[in-house]
Amino acid sequence: MSSECMQPLIRVESVSKYYRHRRILSSGHIVHALNGVSLSVAPRSTLALVGESGSGKSTLALCLACLERPSSGTIWFGGRDIAALDEKQMRAVRPQVQLIFQDPASSLNPRFTALEIVTEPLVLQRRWKGRQTRERGFALLERVGLSAEMASRRAGEFSGGQKQRLAIARALSLEPKILILDEALSALDCSAQARITNLLLELQSSFALTYLFITHDLAMAAHIADEIAVMNRGRIVEQGVPQKLLDSPEHEATRCLVTATPQSIMTSRISGA
Amino acid sequence: MATSRHFSMRTGDFEAVLEVRNLHVAYLSRASVPSSVIVDVSFDVRSGEIVGVLGESGSGKTTLAASLLRLLPSNGKIQHGSITFQGQDVLQAEPRELESLRGKRIALINQEPSVALHPTMRVSDQVDEVLAAHEHLSRKARRERLQKVLAALFPTETERISSSYPHQLSGGQRQRVLIAQAIACGPSLLIADEPTASLDPATQREILSVFENVRRRFGVAIIFITHNPSLLAGLADRILVLYAGRVAEFGPAENVLFHSLHPYTRALLACLPPPYGTSAVNRKTKLPVIAGASPNVDFLTLGCRFEPRCEDRFERCRTSEPVAVSLANEHGVSCFKFGR
Amino acid sequence: MRFILRRLAHAAFLMFGASILTFLFASLAPGDYFDEMRLNTQIAPETILALRAQYQLDRPLPERYLRWIDSVIHGDLGYSFSYNSPVKPLLLVRARNTFFLTLTATLLTWGLALPLGVRSAEYLGRLPDSLISWTMAALLVIPELALALGLLLFAARSRWFPTGEMVSVDFSSLSPVHKLQDLVLHMTLPLLALVLTALPLLVRHVRAAIADVLEAPFMLAARGHGIPRHRLLYRYALPAAANPLISLFGFSIGALLSGSLLVEVVMGWPGLGPLLVEAILSRDLYLVIGGVLLSTLFLVIGNLIADLLLYWADPRIHADLVAK
Numbered sequence: 001m002s003s004e005c006m007q008p009l010i011r012v013e014s015v016s017k018y019y020r021h022r023r024i025l026s027s028g029h030i031v032h033a034l035n036g037v038s039l040s041v042a043p044r045s046t047l048a049l050v051g052e053s054g055s056g057k058s059t060l061a062l063c064l065a066c067l068e069r070p071s072s073g074t075i076w077f078g079g080r081d082i083a084a085l086d087e088k089q090m091r092a093v094r095p096q097v098q099l100i101f102q103d104p105a106s107s108l109n110p111r112f113t114a115l116e117i118v119t120e121p122l123v124l125q126r127r128w129k130g131r132q133t134r135e136r137g138f139a140l141l142e143r144v145g146l147s148a149e150m151a152s153r154r155a156g157e158f159s160g161g162q163k164q165r166l167a168i169a170r171a172l173s174l175e176p177k178i179l180i181l182d183e184a185l186s187a188l189d190c191s192a193q194a195r196i197t198n199l200l201l202e203l204q205s206s207f208a209l210t211y212l213f214i215t216h217d218l219a220m221a222a223h224i225a226d227e228i229a230v231m232n233r234g235r236i237v238e239q240g241v242p243q244k245l246l247d248s249p250e251h252e253a254t255r256c257l258v259t260a261t262p263q264s265i266m267t268s269r270i271s272g273a
Numbered sequence: 274m275a276t277s278r279h280f281s282m283r284t285g286d287f288e289a290v291l292e293v294r295n296l297h298v299a300y301l302s303r304a305s306v307p308s309s310v311i312v313d314v315s316f317d318v319r320s321g322e323i324v325g326v327l328g329e330s331g332s333g334k335t336t337l338a339a340s341l342l343r344l345l346p347s348n349g350k351i352q353h354g355s356i357t358f359q360g361q362d363v364l365q366a367e368p369r370e371l372e373s374l375r376g377k378r379i380a381l382i383n384q385e386p387s388v389a390l391h392p393t394m395r396v397s398d399q400v401d402e403v404l405a406a407h408e409h410l411s412r413k414a415r416r417e418r419l420q421k422v423l424a425a426l427f428p429t430e431t432e433r434i435s436s437s438y439p440h441q442l443s444g445g446q447r448q449r450v451l452i453a454q455a456i457a458c459g460p461s462l463l464i465a466d467e468p469t470a471s472l473d474p475a476t477q478r479e480i481l482s483v484f485e486n487v488r489r490r491f492g493v494a495i496i497f498i499t500h501n502p503s504l505l506a507g508l509a510d511r512i513l514v515l516y517a518g519r520v521a522e523f524g525p526a527e528n529v530l531f532h533s534l535h536p537y538t539r540a541l542l543a544c545l546p547p548p549y550g551t552s553a554v555n556r557k558t559k560l561p562v563i564a565g566a567s568p569n570v571d572f573l574t575l576g577c578r579f580e581p582r583c584e585d586r587f588e589r590c591r592t593s594e595p596v597a598v599s600l601a602n603e604h605g606v607s608c609f610k611f612g613r
Numbered sequence: 614m615r616f617i618l619r620r621l622a623h624a625a626f627l628m629f630g631a632s633i634l635t636f637l638f639a640s641l642a643p644g645d646y647f648d649e650m651r652l653n654t655q656i657a658p659e660t661i662l663a664l665r666a667q668y669q670l671d672r673p674l675p676e677r678y679l680r681w682i683d684s685v686i687h688g689d690l691g692y693s694f695s696y697n698s699p700v701k702p703l704l705l706v707r708a709r710n711t712f713f714l715t716l717t718a719t720l721l722t723w724g725l726a727l728p729l730g731v732r733s734a735e736y737l738g739r740l741p742d743s744l745i746s747w748t749m750a751a752l753l754v755i756p757e758l759a760l761a762l763g764l765l766l767f768a769a770r771s772r773w774f775p776t777g778e779m780v781s782v783d784f785s786s787l788s789p790v791h792k793l794q795d796l797v798l799h800m801t802l803p804l805l806a807l808v809l810t811a812l813p814l815l816v817r818h819v820r821a822a823i824a825d826v827l828e829a830p831f832m833l834a835a836r837g838h839g840i841p842r843h844r845l846l847y848r849y850a851l852p853a854a855a856n857p858l859i860s861l862f863g864f865s866i867g868a869l870l871s872g873s874l875l876v877e878v879v880m881g882w883p884g885l886g887p888l889l890v891e892a893i894l895s896r897d898l899y900l901v902i903g904g905v906l907l908s909t910l911f912l913v914i915g916n917l918i919a920d921l922l923l924y925w926a927d928p929r930i931h932a933d934l935v936a937k
Contacts, residue, residue: 046557052473052475053444053473053476159330159331159567160330189329189330189500190329190500190501190502190541190544190545191329191540191541191544191562191563192329193544194544194545194546194560194561194562195562197546197559197560198559198560198562201557201558201559202559216473216474217474218474219545219546219547220546222546223546223547223557223560224546224557225557226557256475257474257475260474260475260477260478342837344833344836344837371839372839372841373839374839375836375837375838375839376837376838376839376840377839380837380838381834381837381838382834383833383834383837384830384831384833384834385830388829388830388831389830389831389834390831390834391831391835391849391852391853392831392853392927392929393852393853393855393926393927393928393929394849394852402835402838402840402844402848403838403839403840406838406839406840406841406844407839438928438929440928440929451834454838455838
């Protein structure tokens, strides 16, 4: 099943985003967070977005999730340009594109219980009745590996890995088509990272999800992604399958990332530097 | 290569800068039932070597770092054991002696760089404060020393950085300032707790080489605490693996990383995405994970703490805790698979 | 620099607005200075009218305001009916007296509040903190009026302290040392009243600000560097906790002329307060306006100083947002 044959789920065309730093009595200077970014993500696939800090990855994520509006360009999703929607229309689109953040501690209210967190979106959507909502909440928690007894515990008591599972469960409650993971694993230990990665792989097949996996961990990106796009200073400088990118990187930025990855240091030391 | 220097030497050839024996640290909760966070930890650090402490969250690594300088919070207590630094007993030291130990002979970097620096003091002032606290030098001499330290860490742009405030610096630069503060008074031991946690790979690599340089130039011994094994490859001379507050394994870096003995170490290293993992795994398939949950400090168990999640466990593991066994090449492990 | 200019422009604008409002309200209050005279049947209505015309009280409001502004710019604050003298020298003398009192009080209050607050925060929850906090709470509960009256009573009964006035009648004939002693004796009780009322709130603020900062990671890091305790508190914690305290300091300066009104009136200190009260009661228009405006000026200056201090003390406030 090659991804080229299918219609891309989301297509970004020449998206740019400028921030203007204003000062009184001067025109201020412009920060180009995104500078003509184009990419497309095939359905049920994983695209990894890698790059240094400040390369624009998170800005792109915010634009895709309709939390920021691009200064120019189009984003095709579900048959329309979501960059050009008004607030009301955007609210209808947002459930379909969900964002998981790096720091679960600040994206989850520590005083809410797990069940409350997971059912809050359902309650707000008013699609289900009381008891059904609770049942659905329990089912979601179980699906991400949190047992029923954890449902009544407050989020503040959970470990990092558990918090991320909770964040994923909450995102899933809205039945999204695409999940954007913005450095979602970076704050976790190695073993927790492995477990959450496995969970994500499992969920991808059972919920038919598409992932945009933003990270600066090239090794993890290579393991989990169908394609990797490298960002540098607001542009996509190289894109391709992981094997090709790792074996023969073309762009300078890609090469820097490949050699900087701690994994590659390990490998080179093994081979006897 | 740096590590080979230690393989072929016997103990005693290198002077131990720090010796920790049978350390027990616990936190007293309100119910006044102490929960042991560090149990029977013993290791040593030799002059000029880099010891990596590998531990995940909950392993007790930060408590270990704090204990070495007796900087535990008010509910933490060192119950048992000894910490000897260059022959001096740290646990019996007077407060005045401790203050002269901290920052001057043992330096600690244990917070995120973005919050470990005073927000409204210039970089030069912050490093100068450390110098002023310990070195009784004339103002001129102090300024020279300050220049030297800052130049060592910021070979270009020394002036600009030195007059900047922390919020004007990048993450990597802030980390360098912390390192400058740490080495300003020429300590013999530097303890770094997750110094590269919030940095991107390129900056991480930079900071790792800064540590290597510092070791090479100033002969400082370094304890490098992290949860990421790949950071220690090529940096650490010896590695100590911490699990549930106990030493699982301790030995030369190459041995611990590539010929691990303890089941936990093996399982942990297998979790890493390839190309590293010890088992050959295909792309986009599940990674081998350590079954079960992280150890709960409040549970008092009789047996080995890793036993519930261990694939190689046997009956004995449930009833008694293994003690450290020293094998060839000074490679120690606490596991019943290796005798006793 | 741009920041400073902006603030100065704000301040000027504020003063201008205050002058209009003060003039308006004072003038619109029913009656004027000469109303008292109407009760006196011996004075003919025409005399009153003539007096009014002489002081231009019969002109329309905007005209009066413009004339007044014009004279203010030329340094003349108007004429006081009751004292039969220009307003400015009256105000200045009384303002000076008030300054003596409030400046000393402010310095004392801050001088006490900082160490007390720091000590309280350092020993948070323990004995020193409890002692200080309870004492402050008790002080907070006592109304300023009660305290002032109580002290006055004490002075009257014990005769250790004079009851009112700034200096004794024979002040000018005293030797310099005795002059100082006389001043101090007179100042002590009003000072006590002011300091004891202002202290509790300030100590609480200092305590809260420092306690917050003591938990910060950079404090732990500094401890790890072996920075001695005293330096940790005064070179690390206090500057980091300075922001809210600087704002309060600005208020302290702002209240230099206006905060002591009650104490002055009750305890008889010849400052701006009693003068203003009298002037208001007797509808001495220009004195009232002049006095209020002077107080406002100080409030504005106080805020300005606070802003400038904040700007200077915390480099993050004027940080550029240029990406590295």
